[in-house]
Amino acid sequence: MSVEHLANVLSAKARSSSWVVVFKALVTIHHLMVNGNERFIQHLASRSSLFTLHNFLDKSVIEGYTMSTFIRRYSRYLNEKSLAYRMISSDITKIKxxxxxxxxxxxxxxxxxxxxxxxxxxxxxxxxxxxxxxxxxxxxxxxxxxxxxxxxxxxxxxxxxxxxxxxxxxxxxxxxxxxxxxxxxxxxxxxxxxxxxxxxxxxxxxxxxxxxxxxxxxxxxxxxxxxxxxxxxxxxxxxx
CATH class of the missing domain: 1.20.58.150 (ANTH domain)
Structure with missing residues (x-):
């Protein structure tokens, strides 16, 4: 699939109500940002917004409360990583x-x-x-x-x-x-x-x-x- 379609699929997964699905989507996105083709992070950086998970909370299971806290923090980091790429046109973790x-x-x-x-x-x-x-x-x-x-x-x-x-x-x-x-x-x-x-x-x-x-x-x-x-x-x- 195209980079845009892949990003859309993963973004849709990140809008799930299940902490397991959301967290897995975020980990996959992070992995692709670091190890995938640079076109992937370029595409994410071109979006006006990446994740809006600052209010995410999975109340369906006990573990969901704790994991939801880390999902909110993790998504903020990925947002900042994407924004940093947009602002300086490179992934600072990969520069010479x-x-x-x-x-x-x-x-x-x-x-x-x-x-x-x-x-x-x-x-x-x-x-x-x-x-x-x-x-x-x-x-x-x-x-x-x-x-x-x-x-x-x-x-x-x-x-x-x-x-x-x-x-x-x-x-x-x-x-x-x-x-x-x-x-x-x-x-x-x-x-x-x-x-x-x-x-x-x-x-x-x-x-x-x-x-x-x-x-x-x-x-x-x-x-x-x-x-x-x-x-x-x-x-x-x-x-x-």
Whole structure:
């Protein structure tokens, strides 16, 4: 079938009243976004709206109450993933990384436009907020693993964007410095939240070798530029 027809079929499944059907549809859509032909996520991004599941609640079974909460959170993340693609014309989890990657070589104006998009998508992902005791069935477990993989790729791009930001900070205009400081402070908070998310992944059973050590990540980023978090914030306040 065509990409549009496939998207329509899955969207129709996501309007079911059953949490099982809806959750399976969302997991399938997420899988296709990540592993399918790029035309699929391009089509989703072209739609004026993707999911309107913020009020979804399956009262027919006891498990439906808990799973409905995660459906609402999961659908919000997929909405943000689709919107991010529309805004920056690429899936940020798939871009070239490294010293010569997209985020490290992006100019300041584009970087200041892109990082908030990443932040919003990252917030939606971390808001899934499941603990190991709630990952009780194969459907939510599949969603969690997809989110786990996205979190690492998304954070990698996010981190490289912050490196670029710090590298160019003292060459920025005053208004750009203010915006950069706000972005950096938010980055620190999100790094801490990701650490908690990865602890859940480890408790869930993800192999430790697949989980990066992030507790000192923010400080290490600054050390590459020769100053601590405190000294950077003090210098930033003087600069702005």
């Amino acid at each position: 990384r490294g010293t010569h990657g997209v985020m490290r070589t992006m100019n300041t104006n584009e970087l200041l436009n892109t990082l908030p998009v990443i932040q919003t998508q990252f917030d939606a992902l971390l808001n899934f907020n499941a603990n190991p005791d709630q990952l009780t069935n194969g459907i939510i477990q599949s969603a969690f693993i997809l989110l786990f993989k996205d979190s690492l790729r998304l954070f990698s791009a996010y981190n490289e964007g912050i490196l670029n930001l710090l590298d160019n900070y003292f060459n920025m205009r005053k208004n750009q410095c203010k915006e950069s400081l706000d972005i950096y402070i938010k980055f620190l908070g999100r790094t801490a939240k990701l650490t908690e998310f990865l602890k859940v992944a480890e408790e869930f059973g993800v192999e430790q070798k697949d989980i990066p050590y992030l507790s000192q990540e923010s400080e290490l980023v600054l050390q590459q530029f020769g100053f601590s978090t405190t000294s950077f914030l003090n210098l930033s306040l003087i600069r702005v």
